[in-house]
Amino acid sequence: MTRYLDARGLLSAPADHRHVERVLREDGWTPCGAGDWAVALRSPDGTTAARISPFDPTGPFTAALYVRAAHTRQVPELLAHRRLTGGGDLQVLEWLAPVPDGEALALQHALAAPSRELAELAAIVRDLHEQARRELPWCGPLDHNPANVMRAADGRLVVLDLFYADGPDLYATAESDPDRVAALIPETERRFMTEIPLATSGPWDPASRERVRAGLAAADARRAASGAPGS
Template sequence: MSHMPHIPPDATADQARALLAAAGWREVGTGNWSWAFADPEDRLAARVTPFDPAYRLHAQACLDGPANRWLPRVDAILPLLRDGYVTVMERLYPAPEADAHAFCTALGIVNESGYELPHVDGFDQADADLELLRERIRALMATGAQRFKLWGGSDIRPGNLMADAEGRLKVVDPIFIRGPLIVEGIAEGRRDMLTDFSHEQLKDFLTIPVFEPGPETDGLRRKLAALLGPISPPPPV
């Protein structure tokens, strides 16, 4: 992996971002859960997150293979502190919207994140890999549903498709966990909603990019500390 700096496995996501920037990588995008960097030659990308269990399932499946023309090439998943990680993969670019819409129709997996997929005909590239992709995404959906109480399911939509340097479509983020319900559980003191996650994992969750510095995020951190802090013994009678 040319130009890839050494990132220690105990580094935080912020430290990983600083190491990438120092090595000449530039930030090319920020999502709700991660920051994306491109290497100086625009050949590789690095997706950095302190916590994102849904994308980890997808990235691991891409890394383990087999290769599929509709999935990005993942070269490595580098561990960070606790459950953070850096996904090193091929460099991708925005996909033509019309092509992405037609692809979603051809794939035929209903979106479960609240995005209403319009039906768009005209996709003429259906092949064996598309059928295998459909099976793999459904298998990931089933795995996530078994592991997480707040599992979301399919997030197939045009915004989660990108294209490689030759313009070939790639599915980059097909599944999701319900982050807003994690926030709700923290805000409302619902320990029963948060049993999938440790205190440290939830602290890391509150550092993903969607939580901008400010009073709202500070308030959630205070509620998390109170929710999962030590329980005081009852007062003497």
Template sequence: MDATLAALPADADHRAAERAFTDAGWTRAGAGDWAIALRAPDGSAAVRISPFDPTGPYTAELYRAAAHTRLVPDLFAHRRLTGGGDLQLMEWLTPVDESDARAFHGLIADRDEAVAELVDIIDGIHTRALRELPWCGPLDTNPSNVMRGADGRMVVTDLFYADGPALYSTAGSDPDLLVARIPEPERRFLTEIPLAASGPWPAESREEMRRGIAEADARTVQSGS
């Protein structure tokens, strides 16, 4: 997997990343609203590839900063992709029972002693994300964000997320505001997220949003902003 990642060109986007890992024998393992997952040929690792994920760097920072707690996934590599995409290479995880997941989220919410150090790290990174990122959402307590590592421990994943409904509503109704708040290089593939859980997202709606954003970009250039 190191060789596959190293071979990606500096300007690789989400399509190039998926193609490179697929060509190396990785197989599609699932998709969510924001990203797809591919599994390594030996089953030991997964790569999460998103066309557009503003919170990716904050999630990667959490995984690294809290690695010693063993309550987050082992992150092998993180890379931003051209156009606002995000790639995370990590250990392969499996689902847990929903009741166990909710109990784990409950420990975090209650700042239980067993997860106190993790919670402090989460709070610090999330506070900064709320300050720095437009449309950053609250912590995501979806039970599917608690999973199990190969060694049997439970870990929490994808706690940080962009407030998709608000962000995409603004993109459709007020594209000038979106353009003003998120630079073009960080939102080029905004309309290409999978939306596997919340979709489908009709092609014509995606095209209409792209057209509105392009027109807003053009107005920005014309105004000299």
């Protein structure tokens, strides 16, 4: 998989979320889901999924979880990960199937008060989440959505997408105080902030979306004019 992605220029060459989705679709990958932060495409052979986000500050922490906890077999197999131009995120994972809510919630509850079987995973999750809360200005609490528990092809249950940015607060601040967002998140890491799908909690009012985009652009211009660091 990494050889294919590299050959298509998706692992090292400059690319944003639009380019990645376009290339994969041209190669026969098909839409298989969408959430607030990302869309998912399934590979032609059905064994792999690509999660493509225009803007996801927590993406590196999620990828780190999959790498650090890989030996537990309680997280998805991460086949590739890269940050995309403008603050987007690409994760290529083994194909996963949904599970009933009751089964998913039971695992989420077990992870919150872990047995010996889940203790190592819980410790890794806690460590990475604490790091994310220190380093990211709008990192939210752990996401206990039952949709974040899925089943791999070999039958094991895995947890995914536990980390997320506090979208309601972040986007409300971007509209009411764009200078604060511009000061805390570099433009290079939020260029496509207004292009997240919001498939779950949306739709996003087009006028509000444009106010956020215009407000951030004006804030960036003010920072550049003042010579602020990172502008």
